[in-house]
Each structure stands twice: as C-alpha cells, then as structure tokens.
Amino acid sequence: MNPSHAKIYEIIKNVKNTNGVGTLTEQVYAGIRSDILSGRHTPGSPLRLSPLAKQFDVSTAVVREALIRLAERHLLVLAPNQGFRVVEISRQDLVDLTQMRILLEGLALEQSIEQGDMAWEAGVVSTHHVLARTPFLSKDSPGSTDEWAVAHNDFHVALGVGCGNRRLVQLTDLLRDSSELYRQMSAKAPAEESRDVAAEHRELMELTVARQSKEAVASLARHFQRTTDLVLEHVLVD
Template sequence: MPTSAKTRTDEVLDRLRTDILGGRFAPGERLKFAPLCQVYDVSVGLLREVLSRLAEQGLVLASPQVGFQVTPISVEDLLDLTRTRMDIEGLALRRGIERGDMAWRARLVAAHFTLANTQRRNEEDPTRVTPEWEAAHTDFHDALLAGCESRRLYAIATALRTSACLYRRWSEAIDATDAARDPAQEHATILQYTIDGDADAAVAALADHIELTTTLIVAARE
C-alpha cells in the first residue's frame, strides 16, 4: 500500500508540474482544490501533498489568504533569483571540480553528449523546446551540481534551478534567444573547463550562461 500511494503521488506531481511549466496554469493563478481534484482524479489530501512539494520546488506559492497559487513572476524576483543561482550553483560546481571523481566526470560527458545530440526546437511550435531537449538540459545541469558532495547544497541549487524553469517557460524571449546566443557552445564551454579542472573558468562560464538567459528575458519584457 505505501508503495502504490507514493507512486500515485509522484505521478500527479509530475503531471501538475508539467502542466504548470507548460503554461496550462498562468503565473499567479490560484490553484483551487475542487477543480484540480476532478482534473487529476485525486483526493484533497493527496493534492495538498503534491502542492506542498511543488511549493518546496518554488513553482507554487502557499499563503494563508490565497491558499495555493502558481508562483507569480516579476523582473525584480528574476534578478534576485539569477544572482542567487550564480552564487549557489557556482559554489556547487567549484566543489564538484575540487572533489568530483572519475564517475562524476563520466556522467557529465555522457549527459552533455545526449544534450548535444537532442533536437532542441519543437517542429510544430519553434518557440518551444522539445520535451526531450528540456529533459537532457535538466540532466546536464543536474550533473554539474551533483559532484559537490553536499546533500544540502545540491538540494538548494536544484530548487533554484526549478524556480528558474517557470521564467524560461513564460519568457517572451524564448523565440529570440537563438539569434542572440549559442546554447550548444555555452554548454560545451562549461563542460570543457570542468573536465579540465579549471574551476574559475568553469564557474565564470556557468555564471555567464545563467545571466545571459536573464538578460534576454528582461530585454524581451521591456
């Protein structure tokens, strides 16, 4: 029984997370229990657990007055999130380079190979990336953070990256970023510096990668 209950919770969590990131629910929109229970065919208790876990990931906001809602977005919050990501993810990557073993580097190379060989743009809607590329992109960045050998640092860095997904999905700049950047080269540069053990250069390349996304989002919203 516990196993099946956990599996069902994870299934609904994945579905609701995908729907939020896919734009089915807008930033700031209230997430009401009655219609959500019907849509996802779940109990109030299970839905509350799912929403609480999404709140931990930064995709949902819980407040006494409003209840649960999709996390609102703003330029001010994005800038704060970006600065924090640069600090935390940079620290995690630096520790990984200092402490990571051969298995960690092998995982990085494998994750980058998959990312580099996965179609990025959706043929039916070129303003969106494919789910396969999004998954490969997440796996590559997750691999970058995983070598830090700190459960808490890794959890914080991962939560910040998840929060940033909301901005990437809702960015009006997403269809213009290809003309202003070369994501494939950015990822390759980060990987090369990391494999070479050049922590300063790798952290700087990762910071530039994170900051450029924010710069393009802010520019598109002005």
C-alpha cells in the same frame, strides 16, 4: 494531449490500484510541475483541487499532497482563504534569482571540479551527450520541449552534484526549479534564435571535464546571465 503528459497519465492509471497513494502523489506532482514549468499554468494562476483531481483521475487528497510538495519547492504559494497559486514573477525576482544561482551553482561546480571523481566526470559527459541530442524547441507550444527541459536539468544537476555538499545541492535544485519559469520565457525572445545554446553547454562541459575551474565557473555565470538578459530585455519589459 502532450505526449509526455499522456505517458504520465497512463502511468497513473497503471499504478493506481497497485502501488498506493505515495506513488500516485509522485506522478501527480510530476505532471503538475511539468505544467507549471512549461507555462501551461501561468504565474499567479490558481490551482483548484477538484479540476486537478478530475484531470489526473485521483482523489483531492492526492492532489493536495502534490500541491504541498510543489509549494515546498517554491513553485506554488498557499494563501489563506485563497488556496494554491503559481508563484508570481518579476524583473527584480529574476535578478535576485540569477545572482544566487551564479553564486551557489558556481560554488557547487568549483567544488565538484576539485573533488569529483571519475564517476562524476562521466555523469557530466553522459548528461551533456543526451542534452545535445534532444530536440530543443517545441512545435506545438512556446518554449522548449519537455524532453529537452529534463535533459537540461539533468546536465546542470550533474555539474554540481560532485561537490559532496548535500545542503548545497538541495539549494541549487530549488533555485533551478524557480529559474525554469524564466528560462522557458527566454525561448520566446527574438534574440534567442541567434544564440547558440548548444555551444554554451558544450563549452561548459569541456571546461568542466578539463578541470579548468575558474574558466568553467565563468562560463556558467555567462550562461545564466545571457538567459536573464534575454528575459529582461524582451519578455519582462517595463
């Protein structure tokens, strides 16, 4: 069992009889989400209530609530008479998704640089510090480690959260969840080995805290596009 999942399952057992269904739903949601984003549940595959309930040692009602939340985050789809399935992926979807991320996360970053206070700036620096010191590639499975994926998400959240626009932050969060499926695929691409992802993140952090808005937004766009190009060229081939 993956260590991070073992922790999740242990938490579930510990809170099961104390904090109620709401807490259980949160933990099951986190466990299934991690499995989707890491590719353990492949795109288009069905998710059945009973096996998941057995896996997490919870009721099917708890699992259903978690799956509904994942569908709201656009990581699952619910089809009539078919139940829940992991979202499908495609070249066109990735192109559309990247275009929206460049536009919206770029806007959030630009506004954060203009409006963000020292606490926001400190958050960018601290989340980058954690990201830079977290192991990237997993030895046991393709893609990045769960810990790096969490640190990576936290860093990108920190970049845009200073914009002060709650709706914009929520939209960028949704897009980031959808893009994580593709980002994990990029780690499998041969060209990824020669790419200095750490340097890309460092440049982005430095430009951001230096309040160089135009350059930081351009750096973010290049960062997203490089991942997209890798997946289109080496993974989602025609």
